[in-house]
Structures are given as C-alpha cells and as structure tokens.
Amino acid sequence: MTKEQIEHVRNNPKYQKLVKERSRFAWTLSIIMLVVYYAFILTIAFDPSLLGIRMGDGVMTIGIPIGVAIIIIAFILTGVYVRRANSEFDELSHQVKEELKDIA
Amino acid sequence: MKKFLFISLTLLLSVAAVASGTIEGEVQKQPLNISAIIMFLIFVSGTLGITYWAAKRTKTAKDFYTAGGGITGFQNGMAIAGDYMSAASFLGISGLVYLKGYDGLIYSIGFLVGWPVILFLISERLRNLGKYTFADVAAYRLKQTPIRTLAALGSIATVILYLIAQMVGAGKLIQLLFGLPYELAVVLVGALMILYVTFGGMLATTWVQIIKAGLLLSGATFMAIAVMAHFGFSLEALFAKAVEVHPKHQAIMAPGGLVSDPVSAISLGIALMFGTAGLPHILMRFFTVADAKEARKSVFFATGFIGYFYILTFIIGFGAIVMVLNNPQYLDVAKQAISGGSPILGGNNMAAIHLSHAVGGNFFLGFISAVAFATILAVVSGLTLAGASAISHDLYANVFKRGEVDEVKEMKVSKIATVILGIITIILGIAFEKQNIAFVVGLAFAIAASANFPVLFLSMFWSKLTTRGAVIGGSLGLATAVMLVILGPIVWVQIFGYETPVFPYKYPALFSVTVAFVGIWFFSITDNSENAKLEREAFEAQDIRSQTGIGAEGASAH
Numbered sequence: 084m085t086k087e088q089i090e091h092v093r094n095n096p097k098y099q100k101l102v103k104e105r106s107r108f109a110w111t112l113s114i115i116m117l118v119v120y121y122a123f124i125l126t127i128a129f130d131p132s133l134l135g136i137r138m139g140d141g142v143m144t145i146g147i148p149i150g151v152a153i154i155i156i157a158f159i160l161t162g163v164y165v166r167r168a169n170s171e172f173d174e175l176s177h178q179v180k181e182e183l184k185d186i187a
Numbered sequence: 188m189k190k191f192l193f194i195s196l197t198l199l200l201s202v203a204a205v206a207s208g209t210i211e212g213e214v215q216k217q218p219l220n221i222s223a224i225i226m227f228l229i230f231v232s233g234t235l236g237i238t239y240w241a242a243k244r245t246k247t248a249k250d251f252y253t254a255g256g257g258i259t260g261f262q263n264g265m266a267i268a269g270d271y272m273s274a275a276s277f278l279g280i281s282g283l284v285y286l287k288g289y290d291g292l293i294y295s296i297g298f299l300v301g302w303p304v305i306l307f308l309i310s311e312r313l314r315n316l317g318k319y320t321f322a323d324v325a326a327y328r329l330k331q332t333p334i335r336t337l338a339a340l341g342s343i344a345t346v347i348l349y350l351i352a353q354m355v356g357a358g359k360l361i362q363l364l365f366g367l368p369y370e371l372a373v374v375l376v377g378a379l380m381i382l383y384v385t386f387g388g389m390l391a392t393t394w395v396q397i398i399k400a401g402l403l404l405s406g407a408t409f410m411a412i413a414v415m416a417h418f419g420f421s422l423e424a425l426f427a428k429a430v431e432v433h434p435k436h437q438a439i440m441a442p443g444g445l446v447s448d449p450v451s452a453i454s455l456g457i458a459l460m461f462g463t464a465g466l467p468h469i470l471m472r473f474f475t476v477a478d479a480k481e482a483r484k485s486v487f488f489a490t491g492f493i494g495y496f497y498i499l500t501f502i503i504g505f506g507a508i509v510m511v512l513n514n515p516q517y518l519d520v521a522k523q524a525i526s527g528g529s530p531i532l533g534g535n536n537m538a539a540i541h542l543s544h545a546v547g548g549n550f551f552l553g554f555i556s557a558v559a560f561a562t563i564l565a566v567v568s569g570l571t572l573a574g575a576s577a578i579s580h581d582l583y584a585n586v587f588k589r590g591e592v593d594e595v596k597e598m599k600v601s602k603i604a605t606v607i608l609g610i611i612t613i614i615l616g617i618a619f620e621k622q623n624i625a626f627v628v629g630l631a632f633a634i635a636a637s638a639n640f641p642v643l644f645l646s647m648f649w650s651k652l653t654t655r656g657a658v659i660g661g662s663l664g665l666a667t668a669v670m671l672v673i674l675g676p677i678v679w680v681q682i683f684g685y686e687t688p689v690f691p692y693k694y695p696a697l698f699s700v701t702v703a704f705v706g707i708w709f710f711s712i713t714d715n716s717e718n719a720k721l722e723r724e725a726f727e728a729q730d731i732r733s734q735t736g737i738g739a740e741g742a743s744a745h
Contacts, residue, residue, distance in 0.1 A: 084728040084738070092731050102734055109307040116307075120300040121456065127293060127442045128452035134289070135441025141423045142430045144440040150292040153300070154494040160303045165487045168311070169480050176735045183737065 092183060101175040108167065112160050119156055123149070219366040222553030223560075227365070230402075230561045231379065237394045241387035248594040251388035251601060252319040252576050253474040258393055260481040264488025266393045267472050269400035270569055271298065271493050274356060274562045277403060277500065278536045284504020285511070285538035288429070288439025291504050295497035297455065299490065301463040306486040309464060312647045312733035314473050314482040320573075321470040321639065322581045325646045328725035330654040330718070332586050334642070337661050339581035341638040342467035344665075346574035347611065348631035350567055354616025357563040363533045364540065364556035370617055376564060377613035383568045384575065384609075385602045389475055392568045399565040402558045404492065407499040410539070410555075413546035414506030429508040434528075439508070451692055458696035462632040465639030468573035479736055500539075507538035510545040517541040571608050578604040626677040629693070633672055637664035637699035645707055647733060650726035653719040656711025664703025671695030 092098050126133055134146030245251050258266070276298075284291030317323040322338035354373050361372030383391045418424040426440065433439050463469060473482050511517050513529055522530040531541060543555035579601030584592045619627075642661040645652045672678060674689035692698075711719075732738050 084731065089727050089731065092735075092737075093727070098731075098735070105734075113304050113307045116300055116303045120296070121453075123296065124293075124452045124456050125449065128449040131442035135437075137440075142426050142437060142440055143423055144289075146289055146441050147292070147426075150289075150296060151498060153296050154497060157299050157303050158490050158494050161306050161487045161490045164303070164307055165483045168483055173480060179735055180737055 088183070092179065095179060095182060097175055097182065098179045101172060101179060105168070105172050109164070112164055116157065116160055119153055123153055220364055220553060220556060222550055223556035224365055224553075226553050226557035227560050230398075230557055231564075234379075234383065234391070234395045234398065234561075234564075237398075238383050238387035238391040241391035241394065245386075245388040245390055248319075248580075248598050248601075250390065251598050252471075252572075252580065254388070254390040254393055256475060256477050258475040258481075260476060260484025261488050262393065262397055263472060263476050263481065263485035264492060265400045266396040266475075266569075267469065267485060267489035268492035268496065269396035269403075269562075269565055270469055270472070271489070272400060272403050272496055272562065273353070273566045274360060274559050275352075275536075277407070277496075277562065278539055278559065280497065281500045281504040281507065281539040281542075282534075282536035284501055285507040286535045287443050288433065288435065288505070288508075289441050290443050292497075292501055293442065295500065297459040298463070299494055299497060301460040302486060302490045302493070304460060305464050306483060306490075309644070309647070310473055310482050310486055311479045313470065313643075314476070314479045315733045315736040316647070316729065317474055319471070319474055319580050320576050321467060321643055322577065322585075325642050325657070326585070327646065328722055328729050329646065329652070329657060330722075331590070333654055333658045335581045335585050337658055338639065338642065339577040339586070341465075341634060341642075341661070341665065342577035342581075343574055345465075345467055345631045345635045345639065346570050346577070347608075347615070348627045348634070349570050350574075350608070350612045351615045351619055352628045352631070353563055353567050353570070354612055355619050355622075357560070357567075358616060358620060360559055360563065363537065364559065369620055373613055373616040376567060377609045377616070379564055380567045380571055380612075381606055381609035383564075384572050384605045389572060392565075392572050393475060395561075395568055396565045399558065399561045400492065403562060404496060406543070406551075406555050406558050407496060407503065409551070410506065410543060410546055411499045411502040414502055414510070414542070417506075417510070417546075425502070425505055425509065429505045432513055433508050450697065451694060454692055454694040454697035457700055458632055458636050458694045461640045461696065461700055462636035465635035465643065467577060467635075467639070468569045470643075471573050471576065503539050503542060506546070507542040511538055511541040514541075514545065517544075567612070571605055571612070574608050575601045575604040578608075626672055626682065629677060630669065630672045633668035633695050633699060634665055636696045637668040637703050638662070641700065641703040641707055645704075647729075649711075650730070651711055651723055652707065652726075653711045653714040653716075653722050655714045655716070655719065656707045656709070659710040660703050660705070660707025663706040664699050667702040668695050668699035671699060 134149065135144050136146075137144055138148075244255075247255070249255055280291050280295055283294065313321065313324055316327050320338070320342070322335045322342070325338050326334040354376060357376045358369040358372045361367050361375075362369055365372075383395055387394075414425065415422075418428070430436050430440065435443070472485070476482050476485055511531060517531045519530045519532045531537060533540070540552065540555060540559070544552040547554070579597055583600045583604075584590065584597045638661050641664055642657045646657065671690045671692075672695055675695065676688040676691070676693055679685050679688040679690075
C-alpha cells in the first residue's frame with residue numbers, strides 16, 4: 084500500500100465510521116463480558132457463601148442460575164456481535180473497499 | 188487423605204483448566220471391553236476413509252494447512268468446539284462436579300468467557316492478516332526471523348507439552364476402558380494421528396474433529412436426558428437427591444473453595460482467557476474458513492456448542508452423584524479397604540463413564556468409551572498439525588529459507604515434521620507413564636498466555652511495538668512462566684518433594700503475563716533504531732488491512 088493510498092483510506096469517512104463504531108462496539112461487549120466474569124470470580128474469591136443462598140424452600144441455590152446465565156450471556160453477546168458485524172460492518176467495509184478500487 | 192485430596196484436586200484443576208489432560212493416579216488394566224473396541228474400530232475406519240478422501244483433495248500447502256480455506260463457519264464452529272471438548276474436559280469436568288458439585292461450573296465458565304472476547308477483539312484481525320499460522324500475524328510488520336522463531340518455539344513448546352498430556356491420558360483411558368496395554372494404546376494413538384495429518388492434512392483433521400464433536404454432543408445429550416428423565420425432568424428433584432446422598436450435602440450447591448484467594452482467582456481468570464487466545468491449534472482454526480464473516484460465525488457456533496456441552500457435563504456430574512456414588516457396582520472395593528469412603532473404579536474422572544453404564548447399559552458404555560478415545564485422537568491430530576505448521580511454515584520456509592521455497596518442498600517438510608512429532612510424542616508418552624504430568628498442561632497454558640498471546644495481541648493493537656520489544660518481552664514472559672511453574676506448588680512440592688513452594692500460586696499467569704506486557708512495552712519504547720521507526724510506520728497499512736481485509740488471503744479453493 085502506498086502512502087497516498089493509506090492517506091486516502093484514512094481520510095475516508097466510511098472507513099473512519101467503520102473503525103470508530105466497530106471498536107467501540109467490540110470493546111463495549113468485551114468489557115461487559117469481563118465485568119460479568121470477574122464479578123463472578125471475585126464473588127467466589129471473597130464471599131462464596133453468597134452464591135450458596137437458597138432459592139425458596141428447596142436445595143437450589145442462586146449460584147446455579149447465575150452460573151448458567153453467564154454461559155448464556157456469553158452466547159448471546161457473540162450472537163449480538165456476529166449479527167451486527169456480518170451485516171452493518173461488513174457492508175461498510177465492502178463500501179470502503181469499493182471506493183478504494185477507484186483510486187487504485 | 189488430605190494430601191491425596193490436594194493432589195487429585197490439583198490434577199483436576201490443571202486438567203480442567205486447559206481442556207486437556209490425564210486420568211489421575213494409578214490405573215488398573217480392566218477386562219477387554221469388546222463393544223467399545225468394535226465401536227472404536229468403526230470410528231477409525233470411518234475416519235481413515237475420510238483421510239483417503241481428504242488426501243486426494245490435499246494438493247497445495249494451503250490445502251494442507253487450512254483445508255484450502257473451504258470450511259464453513261458452522262463446520263469450523265463444530266471443530267473448534269471439538270478442540271475444546273477433549274476427553275479431559277468431558278471426563279475432568281463431570282468428575283469435578285461429581286466430586287465437588289458447584290465448583291465444576293466455575294471451570295466451565297472460565298473456559299467459555301474467553302471466547303466472546305477472542306471474537307470481539309482478535310478473530311477478525313487474525314483472519315485478515317494471517318495465512319497459515321499466528322506467527323504470520325505477529326511477523327506481519329516486524330522482522331521475520333526473530334519473531335517467527337519466537338512464535339514458532341512458543342507454538343512447538345505448547346504443542347509438545349499438550350501432546351504429552353494427551354498421550355498419557357490416552358494410555359490410561361485405554362487401560363481402563365478397553366483393557367489394552369498402555370504402550371499399545373500410545374503407539375496406536377500416535378500412529379493414527381500421523382496417518383490423519385500426513386495424508387489428510389487440515390481437511391481430514393477438521394472432519395475427524397467434527398465427527399467426534401457430533402458423537403460426543405449426542406452421547407452427552409443422551410446421558411443428560413436419561414438423568415433428567417429419572418427425575419421427571421425436575422432439576423430440583425435431581426439436586427435434592429444429590430444433596431441427600433453426597434457426603435458434603437448442601438455444600439455441593441455452592442463454591443467450595445477451589446479458587447480461594449483473590450490472587451489465584453484473578454490469575455486463573457487471566458490464564459483461561461489469554462491462554463486460550465494463545466493456543467496455536469485454536470488460532471489456526473481461523474484460517475480454515477473463507478473470510479472474516481465465516482470466522483465470526485464459527486466463534487458463534489463454537490460458543491453455543493461449548494456452552495451447551497458444559498451445561499450437559501454439569502447435569503452429568505450431578506447424575507453421577509445420584510446414580511454412581513454409593514452404587515456398589517462401581518465401587519473400588521480394594522481401594523475402599525485401604526482408604527475408606529466410597530471411591531469409584533478408576534478414580535473420579537470415571538464418573539461420566541460409569542454413569543453411561545448406569546443409564547444405557549453395556550452397549551452405551553461401549554459407545555461412550557469409544558467416543559472418549561476418539562476424542563483424544565481428534566485433539567492430538569489438531570495439535571500435531573499446528574506443531575508441524577510451526578516447523579515447516581515458520582521455521583523452515585520463512586526463517587531457514589527466508590521465504591524462498593516452493594510449496595511442494597514446504598509440504599514435504601511439514602509431513603516429515605508430523606512424523607517426527609508423532610514419534611517424539613509416542614516416546615514421551617511412554618516415558619511419562621508413571622509421572623505426575625499435571626504441571627505439563629499447566630505449563631503449556633502458561634506459555635500460550637505469557638509468550639504467544641502478548642506478542643500477537645500487541646502486534647495487532649499497538650503501533651509502537653518493535654521487533655526488539657516483542658522478542659525480549661515475549662522471551663521474558665516465557666521464561667517467567669516456566670520458572671514460576673517450576674518454583675510453584677505442583678513441581679516444587681509434589682515432584683521435587685520440598686516442604687513449601689518458593690512461589691505460592693498454581694497459576695503464574697497474572698505475574699508472567701504482566702512481565703511479558705511490561706517487557707514488550709519497555710523494550711519497544713526505548714528502541715530508537717532505524718528499523719524500529721520503519722516498523723512503527725508500517726502499522727497504519729497493517730491496521731487498514733486488519734480492519735477491512737483489503738489484500739487479505741483470498742477465498743476458498745474448493
């Protein structure tokens with residue numbers, strides 16, 4: 084890639100939009116996942132009995148639905164990302180590539 | 188008793204922590220299990236058929252390393268899930284749930300949450316920049332020779348350590364499940380793996396992994412449904428019965444102190460997440476699909492399969508508490524006479540295997556045993572291919588021949604590398620038979636997290652990275668990880684026999700990963716060479732390609 088091409092791509096508003104929005108989206112989702120996971124791990128480290136609180140009269144504790152929920156959250160977050168990336172971001176990046184073709 | 192518990196827990200921890208590993212303790216050879224052997228033979232002939240089919244389609248280096256990039260997102264998701272659902276992940280996690288209840292779930296969650304983060308931050312850039320190995324990405328704008336050497340050595344070390352663990356696990360499983368001698372099992376696994384990889388390359392390896400993942404998912408689903416049916420599909424009834432019969436009673440429904448102090452908890456969290464993102468056989472899977480879109484889909488499917496599988500193992504573990512624990516049929520009477528309690532035949536990692544007999548009789552036991560063995564075959568094939576690629580593509584073609592090499596020659600080297608890796612693995616597998624090899628897996632994971640991952644991550648995200656920084660920092664991370672594992676509780680206390688470990692934590696990741704990142708940062712920013720300037724300038728072009736895929740490896744050849 085030549086200096087001019089780099090400059091051109093960098094100044095392309097669609098490219099800027101792609102990079103900015105995707106980075107923000109990816110980091111937001113990553114941080115959600117990390118916060119959920121580390122909240123869980125730190126609860127285990129500092130106060131594991133919290134997860135042993137029983138639900139109602141049975142033996143079931145709140146730790147079990149919480150654990151399963153984290154697995155489901157991980158799956159949902161990947162789904163959310165893939166959905167947006169495979170439509171909106173791919174479309175944007177396709178347009179960037181098309182526009183670059185004209186100058187190359 | 189306390190010491191025994193500690194050792195087996197450590198084993199289980201390390202085993203579970205890396206989705207790989209071994210069966211604990213001394214293993215007694217069992218009587219021949221004919222139905223398992225027959226089912227295993229059916230699997231082997233099927234996969235050899237696939238290898239024959241794949242061999243005809245494997246002509247170029249691209250075919251060999253990445254199945255020509257023609258694997259779909261769904262298939263690749265299955266194969267990634269297959270890499271995760273190793274024998275130890277299946278037997279180890281269900282065994283951990285059987286022994287400790289809730290704690291098993293902690294490990295499952297730890298493995299899984301690395302995935303979304305890999306997807307959001309890494310998989311796409313990796314796919315856009317790389318060709319065959321993750322060293323392609325790390326060396327994209329840095330000096331080929333030193334970076335590739337470091338990345339290839341990191342890959343090979345990870346792969347060999349992992350392979351040893353798988354082999355020892357295979358040998359012990361075979362003694363238990365099939366009643367065949369240890370050495371025969373190790374040679375058999377090694378030989379089949381060499382066949383799959385040398386002849387069928389990535390295409391055969393992927394399909395062996397997909398088929399096995401399908402078999403394992405169906406087997407585990409059947410077991411979980413059978414357990415639930417036993418309790419009228421009421422989770423509360425299952426848990427109530429488990430709490431009643433388990434010696435720890437209500438304690439199995441909450442964390443039981445496996446991860447007790449904050450430092451260990453955080454260190455384990457880092458090891459799981461960064462370690463996964465630095466495993467060469469997992470990273471390599473992102474190059475087998477046609478484009479970034481399929482790469483993303485594969486992570487989505489993989490997360491779904493792995494998450495589903497872990498929920499199944501949780502139910503299976505609780506099912507085993509109810510149906511295997513205290514069932515005299517599965518009791519190890521000899522062991523009970525010595526140590527009391529109610530130990531089960533073959534140790535806690537056999538809980539799922541015994542449960543398969545309890546819910547499905549001899550035929551289903553045979554099926555699950557065959558699948559457990561098939562699982563080891565599939566995982567070692569993926570590992571070996573990653574190791575062979577590091578040798579042929581990184582070391583031979585790009586370091587030794589400086590990129591001036593024809594494909595035919597490079598493929599030949601990778602096949603020779605596969606055979607040599609296979610033979611080394613067989614020899615080491617036999618040599619390590621009686622060793623406590625838990626540390627081997629821990630070490631593999633520590634190296635992946637501390638040497639492979641930081642270099643890969645910063646090469647994609649940090650414009651100021653230079654070759655000097657990457658090489659020195661990556662090596663420091665590697666050295667720190669190895670040193671802390673040796674000075675830690677597993678090697679220093681259990682293997683060398685000292686009273687107290689010099690380094691108190693089992694997981695060095697928090698420290699060694701920090702050393703790597705700080706080292707890379709420091710030796711990069713202080714690098715004022717002309718070369719460093721060029722490398723920093725080259726970041727922009729790399730970033731554009733990693734963001735958009737402009738100029739990336741083209742679409743599928745199939």
